[in-house]
Amino acid sequence: MLKIDxxxxxxxxxxxxxxxxxxxxxxxxxxxxxPNGSGKSTLASVIAGKEEYEVTKGSIVFxxxxxxxxxxxxxxxxxxxxxxxxxxxxxxxxxxxFIKTAIxxxxxxxxxxxxxxxxxxxxxxxxxxxxxxxRKFLSRSLNEGFSGGEKKRNEIxxxxxxxxxxxxxxxxxSGLDIxxxxxxxxxxxxxxxxxxxxxxxxxxxxxxxxxxxxxVHVLYNGRIVKSGGKExxxxxxxxxxxxxxxxxxx
Amino acid sequence: xxxxxxxxSSFLVFENQADVDTYxxxxxxxxxxxxxxxxxxxxxxxxxxxxSLNKILKEDYSVFPxxxxxxxxxxxxxxxIHDIDTYKIVFIDGKYSSHLSQTxxxxxxxxxxxxxxxxxxxxxxxxxxxxxxATKDSLPSLxxxxxxxxxxxxxxxxxxxxxxxxxxxxxxxxESATMLQPRNLxxxxxxxxxxxxERHQSLTDNPVxxxxxxxxxxNKRAIIDYxxxxxxxxxxxxxxxxFIKQKxxxxxxxxxxxxxxxxxxxxxxxxxxxxxxxxxLKGVTIIGDKQHVDHxxxxxxxxxxCESHQDYKGIFGENSTGVFNGKIIVEKEAQKTNAFQANNxxxxxxxxxxxxxxxxxxxxxxxxCSHGCTIGQLDESxxxxxxxxxxxxxxxxxxxxxxxSNNVLSSVKIxxxxxxxxxxxxxxLGVNIGFDL
Numbered sequence: 001m002l003k004i005d006x007x008x009x010x011x012x013x014x015x016x017x018x019x020x021x022x023x024x025x026x027x028x029x030x031x032x033x034x035p036n037g038s039g040k041s042t043l044a045s046v047i048a049g050k051e052e053y054e055v056t057k058g059s060i061v062f063x064x065x066x067x068x069x070x071x072x073x074x075x076x077x078x079x080x081x082x083x084x085x086x087x088x089x090x091x092x093x094x095x096x097x098f099i100k101t102a103i104x105x106x107x108x109x110x111x112x113x114x115x116x117x118x119x120x121x122x123x124x125x126x127x128x129x130x131x132x133x134x135r136k137f138l139s140r141s142l143n144e145g146f147s148g149g150e151k152k153r154n155e156i157x158x159x160x161x162x163x164x165x166x167x168x169x170x171x172x173x174s175g176l177d178i179x180x181x182x183x184x185x186x187x188x189x190x191x192x193x194x195x196x197x198x199x200x201x202x203x204x205x206x207x208x209x210x211x212x213x214x215x216v217h218v219l220y221n222g223r224i225v226k227s228g229g230k231e232x233x234x235x236x237x238x239x240x241x242x243x244x245x246x247x248x249x250x
Numbered sequence: 251x252x253x254x255x256x257x258x259s260s261f262l263v264f265e266n267q268a269d270v271d272t273y274x275x276x277x278x279x280x281x282x283x284x285x286x287x288x289x290x291x292x293x294x295x296x297x298x299x300x301x302s303l304n305k306i307l308k309e310d311y312s313v314f315p316x317x318x319x320x321x322x323x324x325x326x327x328x329x330x331i332h333d334i335d336t337y338k339i340v341f342i343d344g345k346y347s348s349h350l351s352q353t354x355x356x357x358x359x360x361x362x363x364x365x366x367x368x369x370x371x372x373x374x375x376x377x378x379x380x381x382x383x384a385t386k387d388s389l390p391s392l393x394x395x396x397x398x399x400x401x402x403x404x405x406x407x408x409x410x411x412x413x414x415x416x417x418x419x420x421x422x423x424x425e426s427a428t429m430l431q432p433r434n435l436x437x438x439x440x441x442x443x444x445x446x447x448e449r450h451q452s453l454t455d456n457p458v459x460x461x462x463x464x465x466x467x468x469n470k471r472a473i474i475d476y477x478x479x480x481x482x483x484x485x486x487x488x489x490x491x492x493f494i495k496q497k498x499x500x501x502x503x504x505x506x507x508x509x510x511x512x513x514x515x516x517x518x519x520x521x522x523x524x525x526x527x528x529x530x531l532k533g534v535t536i537i538g539d540k541q542h543v544d545h546x547x548x549x550x551x552x553x554x555x556c557e558s559h560q561d562y563k564g565i566f567g568e569n570s571t572g573v574f575n576g577k578i579i580v581e582k583e584a585q586k587t588n589a590f591q592a593n594n595x596x597x598x599x600x601x602x603x604x605x606x607x608x609x610x611x612x613x614x615x616x617x618x619c620s621h622g623c624t625i626g627q628l629d630e631s632x633x634x635x636x637x638x639x640x641x642x643x644x645x646x647x648x649x650x651x652x653x654x655s656n657n658v659l660s661s662v663k664i665x666x667x668x669x670x671x672x673x674x675x676x677x678x679l680g681v682n683i684g685f686d687l
Contacts, residue, residue: 048638072637073646081638088635092653098639101649106640158639 001026001063001197002047002166008057009046016042018222019058024166027194031208031233032201034219035241040201041085043219044170048082049075062166076102077109079165083155083172090142095154096124098142099161106162127160131187148175156187163191168199173207185210205237218244253307253429254289258282260313261395268398269368277381281394288388300573300605301544306487306513309457311429313396315343319422321453323350326420329451334666336447337415339401343422344430346399350418360415363400363433375404379437383465383493383521390491390517393463397433400462403446407439407469414445414664419462421486423454434464438472445664449479452486457512464492468500470524476504477667481674482511484539491517498524505662506533507671508543509678519548522556522584529558534655534671536678538567538599548577551584551614560591563655566602577609578619585614591621596628596654598647648679 002024009017016039024030034040046053047060049072060067067075090098104114115123128138131153143151152172159167169188173181188198188211200211208216208230216232217224220241225248226232236244251259261282265275290307291298319342330338337360340350346362353361366372367380381397384390401417421428438444452458468474480488488511494502508514520529535543549558564572574593595604608621628650636646652675662668676682 050634050638071643072634073640073642076638076640084635084638088629088632090632090635090650090653092656093649098636098649101645102636102639102641105642105645109640109642162640 003061004047004058005061006058007046007055007060009042009053009055011042011053015056016053016222017046020222020224022217022224024197024199026165026197028215029192029198029200029211029213031213031216032199032219033203033216033233033236035245036203038219039222040219041170044082044168044199044201047168048072048080073105074109076162077106081159081162081164081167083152083159083167083169085171085174087143087151087155089144091144093142094139095142096138099124099158102158103161123161127157130160130190131157132183133157149177149180152176152184153180153187156184160187160191165196166199167191167196168201170201171203172200173202173204181207182210205233208233220244220248253311257313257392257396258286264314264396264398271373273373273377274367274380278395278397281381281391284386284391285388285395288391291388297546297575300571301513301515301542303513306457306459309427309459311427311457311459312425313429315345315425315428317424318345319343319424320349321347321420321422326350326451326453329418329420329449330416331414331447331664331666331670334414334664336413338418339415340418340420341399341432342420343424343428344399344419344432358406358409358411359402359404361402363402363435364398366402366435367398372402375437379465379467380435381465383467383495384463384491385493385519389461389489390463393431393433393461393491396431397463400433401436402434403436403444405438405442405444407441409439409442411442411444414447417446417448419450419460421452421458423452423456423458425456427457428459430458430460430462432460432462434462436464436466436474438466438468438474440470440472442469443473445475445477447477447479447667450482450486450488452482455483455485458482458486459489460487461489462491464490466492466494466502468494468496468502470497470499472497472500474500474502475663476502477662477664478504478506478516479671480507480511480514481509484510484512484541486511487513489515489517493519493521494529495521495523496527496529499526500524501528501530503530503532503661505658506545507674508533508535508545509537509674511541511543513542515544515546517546519550520558521550522552522558525553525555527553527556529556530661531558531560531562532658532661533562534658535562535564535566535572536651536655536675537565537570537572539570540568541570542572543570544573544575546573546575548579549589551578551580551587551589554583554585554587556584557588558590560593561658562593563658564593564595564604565598565651565654566595566604567598569599569601571602572604574604574606574623575609576607576621578611578621580612580614580617580619582613585616587614587617587619589617589619593623594654595623595625596651597625598628644679645681648676648681651675651679
């Protein structure tokens, strides 16, 4: 599904990713962990198509197609979804109408007509129940004045609405209390299937108790320096990242 | 001969032919003297520092339309709010079009200024109200000197006018360049409520200069909602001079939607002559190309316990320029005044300019006045966020801009106007989305 090959990326001439190799197959859950500043969020943004990041070398292939040159919205139309670490507040645009626009623009890109209002409402009801989101919440301005937990739940709600093939969850656990964490993880798990894949970016292991990864990768200094199964996450939780740094620097 | 000389010599002919009573003759004669003395405003004047009329005054305007022109409703329908029942006062090249209009004298007067100025039965109203709100500045004076035609609306007391009133000025471009000077008088009686929509539309690319004056009187507890739709083509310029005098407990709101035209100057003036008055001034400006829009507002708080609310949003693209100059005067007697003013702007091009200037003159000591102006750009992180959800850049920008204006749009009370404005905005931003926010 996703194949990243020797990916180098920089922002304002500062190299951040220095040769990432990663392959994600349908049905898999990958976790990317690593200390602060290792390039985790950059990797997520580069895959999603943030323009400030320049790919200087290597390639990102999604479903057999090189997506380096595609605009963020085109990647979204192909089924890439990024759950933001810091979802942006957009005053004046309600949650409902934002997601409606997102869905209909995606349909438009695929040559489909707008989703009938009745179907849209039904889908919104279904998915908001899944994330235990109050109806009143949906008419509020997107992310404006939302608590940390509400913002993250809203991200996963949008993911549920858009049904992406590849979901990248960037620090979705940060700022969540345990109840919100459970709701969010539960939502992600319910959406999992053999045809889609999830990449969980996290600093801590606790989210991985709920969303269990098939593979864990450690990112350090812009490279994946270690990969393993879910037990690697536990090891990192126990021992921290210093031993990895020492291994790499040795 | 420059435009000023042409106007001065035309005045003699105009005034000799006029069939009005002495009061109006005197007012006009005084007005032309003021214009003769002051001339057109220049950038040397503080109030015109950022707006130059030089270019538009160079055209060789015809001052009186030579012939009457007819238009079919189906050809101009799109400039009307046509999905609801309304009164209509329509002018073609400054002349009344009975064919396109729907006026009334049944319980209220929705008719013509020319009738009001010449018929004895209106004399008392004319003497009490005509030119009593307009200032003695040069452009309103010029309009007064030539005042002859426009909308005359008089609502008696305790009347809730069920249908909005549309005042529409169309210009056909049959002359190579046309100057129009419509004059509107609106008197709203005690406890009455009226909604008015005003639009100026040029139908060709020939230059048009409109110097319009509207005087509005809101009597005790009257409610007036006024909507100005300014979406003219790129050779049409508009100088709109609107004066609103409010009596005790009245509420008057003016929404100005400035989307098109070569140069637009809105001189919007409120005078609060009683207690517990509310004055509401709102505007959305979205322009590009080399367009210029200047909002020059005045709220004069004269009596205690009154409020005013100003909220202007501007989006400027390409080489466009904007001006906002908001003046609030709070007289010594006007204690407990609440005056708010906000002017927020987004520049979406490196070459666009906005000059914004709040001007507060407060002589009372127990008042609440706040003002704020911002100039910014579209939020890049919001754009990426929206794009990452599948909303293309152009649509994402449009959505952000629409959301930015939404505060003002949400206070529009006639749904059909809101829909129309929304459509114009979508059109202007080149997108096909509903903005159903």
